[in-house]
Amino acid sequence: MDTLPLEILSMVMEQLWSDPTYSPSRGPRLTHPKAKSKDKLLTNLRSARLVCKAFCHAASSLFGEMYFQVIWVSLSHNSLSNLLALSGLPQFARHIHTLRIDAVKFDHGLHESGENMVMLAKALRNLETTLKSILLSLKCSRSSEDCLDETKVAGAVRNALLHSRVQPARLRVYTNRPEVFCLPNSQLHLAHAVNMQHLTCLKLDFLNATTVDPEIHQALSKGTIARFIDAIPQLQNLSIYFANDIWYRAPLNLLLGEGRIKSLKSIRLCGFNSRQNEMNDFMMRHKDTLQSLEIVDFKLRNGSWRDVFRVIHEQTNIETLQIRQVWDRDEVFLLSDSNHQVFARTELETVNWDSIATSRNDSNLDLEPMELGRTGTYVTFPEDLLYDEDDVEDDDLVNPLPYFAHELLHPGHHGSGGMYAGSDDGLSGSLTASVSSLETESVLGHGFEV
DSSP: OTTSOHHHHHHHHHTTOSSOTTOGGGOOTTSOOOHHHHHHHHHHHHHHTTTOHHHHHHHHHHHHHHHSSEEEEESSHHHHHHHHHHHTOHHHHTTOOEEEEESTTOOHHHHHHTHHHHHHHHHHHHTTTTOOEEEEEOOOOTTOGGGGGHHHHHHHHHHHHHHHTOOOSEEEEEESOGGGGOOOHHHHHHHHHHHOTTOOEEEEEEOOOSEEOHHHHHHHHTTHHHHHHHTOTTOOEEEEEESSOOOOOOOHHHHHOSSOOTTOOEEEEESOEEEHHHHHHHHHHTTTTOOEEEEEEEEEEESOHHHHHHHHHHHOOOOEEEEEEEEOSSEEESOOTTOOEEEEHHHHTTOOHHHHEEEGGGSSOOOOOEEETTSSOEEOOOGGGGSOOTTOOSOOOSOHHHHHHHHHHSTTOOOOOSTTTTOTTSOOGGGOOOOOSGGGOOTTOOSOOO
């Protein structure tokens, strides 16, 4: 038995599945099968490992393939210890391609000592040849104190990546606040030079509540996200998702940058609002490389989507357009929030937009009440404040709504304080020190730039 090739023995192990190979419950290799089938497989693998050394080796390969492709870890001692031990076992570590780092169970003592960064960096170095994707999940309940640890978790991860020099191909971040991406340019470019040279896919999910928050608005209008994106040289696929549109009116070029993302092939924008000319300018800057565009829950503050669709067809090389619930002052396209419409390039010329359009007056896109800060006070703004005149030409650098809300709560105070006050580049004083070497990247670093 020990003389059989591993490939043959692996085929024998495949038969340990209780379901037929064609069963949907088995699932693709990148996902777990249903819990019942998984548990049966685990029991069978344990028994097979006891048959002989050859079976043990083959069963370990299938076990690693099914259970270790995606590893969840928190910055707690037990979780990091388990990851460090697992990453030191080649027969299992070679299957780990995605690391999901969670903000829950954050160990403050371990963070203050710097040990969480050291342990994570060691594990990352062990996984350097196999790790392709990192998912940072900073989302937590608004009532949970864990939310206050977002910046600390992000900073520890950033420093661990710096010390390990791992180069992931994909990065996805779930967070409540854009500020976790905030770094001085010196630290930003160092982090990207060390860790982001091979990154091709970036997904940013901002799971914000329906709360008017001046700090979030300032982070967006200061170009925090745009600077982060601009420092990634090989970016091809970009997704930016806002869970709730709370009418932050920062210009699109401050969110996505004024330049061209030279390798951009696909982009997904969800929960945005912009002007028609901003959308057209972005598409024209990327018309030579952009192949796929997805726009979801997206409002035009002036102009019309029909004109945008015309530009996409006539002046860009976009091959695939996917839309769901996009609207302007007059019309809504695909009102249902459960249906997407995908158009190939050849379909854009003949599509009957009237068939998928709903009059804005007949839609159910009523204004939702928005909470002022975290006060429990809600207000619905007049419709006229949410759209621009067609001939407006100013840069609209300031969204009046958060400041209007602040004035309601704090009359006479302009709300200019916060983490961005008193800084030319929109960054706090604690973040402005230059970085000369990796050794100066302490575990007390702020923000998340990987």
